Amino acid sequence: xxxxxxxxxxxxxxxxxxxxxxxxxxxxxxxxxxxxxxxxxxxxxxxxxxxxxxxxxxxxxxxxxxxxxxxxxxxxxxxxxxxxxxxxxxxxxxxxxxxxxxxxxxxxxxxxxxxxxxxxxxxxxxxxxxxxxxxxxxxxxxxxxxxxxxxxxxxxxxxxxxxxxxxxxxxxxxxxxxxxxxxxxxxxxxxxxxxxxxxxxxxxxxxxxxxxxxxxxxxxxxxxxxxxxxxxxxxxxxxxxxxxxxxxxxxxxxxxxxxxxxxxxxxxxxxxxxxxxxxxxxxxxxxxxxxxxxxxxxxxxxxxxxxxxxxxxxxxxxxxxxxxxxxxxxxxxxxxxxxxxxxxxxxxxxxxxxxxxxxxxxxxxxxxxxxxxxxxxxxxxxxxxxxxxxxxxxxxxxxxxxxxxxxxxxxxxxxxxxxxxxxxxxxxxxxxxxxxxxxxxxxxxxxxxxxxxxxxxxxxxxxxxxxxxxxxxxxxxxxxxxxxxxxxxxxxxxxx
Numbered sequence: 001x002x003x004x005x006x007x008x009x010x011x012x013x014x015x016x017x018x019x020x021x022x023x024x025x026x027x028x029x030x031x032x033x034x035x036x037x038x039x040x041x042x043x044x045x046x047x048x049x050x051x052x053x054x055x056x057x058x059x060x061x062x063x064x065x066x067x068x069x070x071x072x073x074x075x076x077x078x079x080x081x082x083x084x085x086x087x088x089x090x091x092x093x094x095x096x097x098x099x100x101x102x103x104x105x106x107x108x109x110x111x112x113x114x115x116x117x118x119x120x121x122x123x124x125x126x127x128x129x130x131x132x133x134x135x136x137x138x139x140x141x142x143x144x145x146x147x148x149x150x151x152x153x154x155x156x157x158x159x160x161x162x163x164x165x166x167x168x169x170x171x172x173x174x175x176x177x178x179x180x181x182x183x184x185x186x187x188x189x190x191x192x193x194x195x196x197x198x199x200x201x202x203x204x205x206x207x208x209x210x211x212x213x214x215x216x217x218x219x220x221x222x223x224x225x226x227x228x229x230x231x232x233x234x235x236x237x238x239x240x241x242x243x244x245x246x247x248x249x250x251x252x253x254x255x256x257x258x259x260x261x262x263x264x265x266x267x268x269x270x271x272x273x274x275x276x277x278x279x280x281x282x283x284x285x286x287x288x289x290x291x292x293x294x295x296x297x298x299x300x301x302x303x304x305x306x307x308x309x310x311x312x313x314x315x316x317x318x319x320x321x322x323x324x325x326x327x328x329x330x331x332x333x334x335x336x337x338x339x340x341x342x343x344x345x346x347x348x349x350x351x352x353x354x355x356x357x358x359x360x361x362x363x364x365x366x367x368x369x370x371x372x373x374x375x376x377x378x379x380x381x382x383x384x385x386x387x388x389x390x391x392x393x394x395x396x397x398x399x400x401x402x403x404x405x406x407x408x409x410x411x412x413x414x415x416x417x418x419x420x421x422x423x424x425x426x427x428x429x430x431x432x433x434x435x436x437x438x439x440x441x442x443x444x445x446x447x448x449x450x451x452x453x454x455x456x457x458x459x460x461x462x463x464x465x466x467x468x469x470x471x472x473x474x475x476x477x478x479x480x481x482x483x484x485x486x487x488x489x490x491x492x493x494x495x496x
Contacts (some may be wrong), residue, residue, distance in 0.1 A: 018078060018082060019078040019082060022077060022078035022081075023075045023078060024071075026070040026071040026073060026074025027070065027071035027074075029070050029074075030066035030068070030069055030070025031063045031064075031066055031067035032066075033070070034062040034066020034067065035060075035062060038062040038065075038066060039058055042058065042062070084125065084140075084254060085101060085124075087254035087255070088125045088127065088140075088257065090254070091254050091258060095127070095258065095261070096129070097127050097128060097129040098127070098129060099125075099126070099127055100126045100128070101124060102124055102126075103123035103126050107123060107139075108121060108425075109425055109434075110242060111123060111141065111160075111244070113458075113461065114239060115143065121141065121142070122141070122143070123139050123140070124139065124142075125139055125140045126138070127139065127257070127261075134163055134165035134268075134272075135165070136161065136162070136163055136264075136265070137160075137161070137162040138159065138160070138161050138162075138257065138261055138264070140158075140159060140160075141157070141158055141246075142155060142156065142157045144156075157249070157251045158246050158247065158250055159247070159250065159251050159252040159257070160244060160246040161244070161246065161260070161261065161268070162242070162243070162244050162245075163242070163245075163271075164241050164242050165241055165272070166241055167241075168240075168243075168271075169240060169241065169275065169279065170238035170240060170275060171211065171212050171215035171219060171238070171239075172211040172239040173208065173209065173210035173211075173216045173236070173237075173238050173239075174208075174235075174238075175207070175228070175235065176206065176207050176235040177205065177206060177207070177233055177234075177235065177248065178193075178204065192209070193207050193208060193209065194208040194210065194213050194216055194220075195208075199225045199229060201229050205228070208220070215278070218278050218281060219274050219275070219278050220274070221274055221277060223274060224270050224271065224274050227266075227267065227270045231263070231267070234267065238271070243268060245267055245268070247260075315333075315335050315336055315339065315492050317492050319333060319335070320336075320489075320491050320492055323336060324415050324476075324488060328411065328412050328413075328414075329411040330411050330412075332407075332410045332411060336410065336491055337410070339491055340406050340410060340486070341403055341406055341407070345403050346399075348395055349395075349396055349399040349403065351395060351396075352393065352394070352395030352396025352397070353392065353396050354392065355389070355391055355393075355395065355396075356388070356389050356392035358388050358392070359385055359387070359388025359390075359391075360385075362384050362388065363382070364385075365385070409476050409478055409484065412478070412479075413476030413477060414444070414476065414477055414478075414479055415474060415475070416443065416444065416474070416475055416476075416477055417442065417473070417474055417475075418441055418442030418443075418474075418475055419441050419442075420438065420439070420440055420463055420467040420473060421439040421440065421467075422438075422467070423436055423437070423438055423439075423463045424436060424439070425460075434456065434457060434460070435454055435456055436455050436456065436463070437452050437453075438453050438454070438455045438460075439451075439452045440452070440453070440475055440485060442477070442485075444479070445479065446482070451477065451482065451483045451484070453475075453484075453487060455487060459487075459490045462490075462493045473488075476488050
């Protein structure tokens with residue numbers, strides 16, 4: 001009798017658990033949706049069509065129907081996900097590469113940085129290997145992003161190839177297929193397309209932008225331009241030692257994964273050659289290698305409307321110094337207030353109060369207006385009259401508390417110098433910005449202590465650098481609650 005390997009047994013059990021969890025979740029969701037919302041919809045339709053027929057146990061029928069439909073759909077989705085995982089694992093074994101069902105925290109951080117800390121990034125089915133001192137990772141990536149001014153959210157699934165190599169140094173750039181909407185948007189943002197007169201077909205197929213256009217032009221020599229001219233449809237993000245390649249909104253079937261890896265490896269080899277050529281060219285130039293830190297200063301002049309919007313929240317070092325040295329209670333400049341409090345907490349406060357008020361009104365209607373036996377209408381109104389005040393009350397409480405605590409920190413907070421002990425990534429995203437926990441050691445009126453605060457997006461990169469270099473940081477802390485702090489220097493680091 002052949003014994004199964006423990007790791008194979010563990011993988012099979014993980015697949016079974018995933019399938020069961022997805023199916024049960026679908027059953028519960030379908031039952032709740034069917035019991036609460038479908039009878040309301042049925043009532044509207046019946047009233048509109050003037051139906052008078054009474055259907056016995058209608059709510060139970062809708063609940064069972066919703067549970068069955070949603071549970072079966074979730075089961076099929078789970079089976080598809082497990083089959084993809086198993087097939088991808090087989091491809092990795094055939095290619096002599098390693099497979100992981102989930103991505104490491106480090107990989108998620110790196111990809112989040114390349115995508116501007118776009119919220120909701122999920123990475124799974126990673127196939128990875130070290131190749132000639134370079135790391136290659138091929139994976140499924142899903143991310144949520146806004147689809148325009150109406151704040152709708154889109155979910156995009158695609159297969160990515162991610163490369164890192166310590167000896168490489170790319171300028172920050174993005175290459176993507178050309179499009180009318182893309183041209184209009186980047187024109188608004190001041191990100192002009194980098195075209196090449198000698199390669200009109202490339203310029204027609206692709207939209208190329210970069211923080212330092214001169215360096216990007218030097219990187220894209222004949223070899224890269226001819227390669228992408230022959231191979232349209234790629235999207236590339238590069239910064240420093242990192243390079244990300246993918247076909248926008250295309251997730252490859254595992255049976256085609258090997259071909260995608262071959263194409264990505266060929267493209268990466270062209271970028272490696274171009275990077276070495278760029279390093280050789282810039283090392284002999286008297287000006288040295290331009291910085292690729294992505295500062296906004298090299299991006300060109302932005303249109304006045306967008307520049308004005310950004311300028312309203314920008315804080316200069318001189319403004320920060322005047323603010324921190326002012327006696328308490330301080331007058332908080334509007335740009336610092338915008339950065340710290342933002343508009344989200346105000347909107348959440350208003351919505352929370354509206355939900356609370358609507359729920360109280362519905363509860364009063366259920367108690368005092370809809371008298372008599374507990375009809376279906378009275379049950380529905382009672383449910384919403386209970387849920388809305390709970391949701392609204394919690395939302396309003398946390399939003400108002402956030403604004404009060406941070407306003408107090410800004411006006412009455414004491415300034416202290418400290419040192420960063422850790423920058424820890426969380427699984428939370430707010431306004432498409434990844435949240436991190438910043439742990440700072442400092443001294444207050446009672447002695448030395450360690451407190452934490454939240455930071456977001458690119459500010460975390462600066463915090464990590466200061467932590468590695470051992471540089472001191474300035475914080476504001478509440479004397480009555482010293483565990484409540486904010487990193488004051490972050491006001492000049494935040495980018496919008």
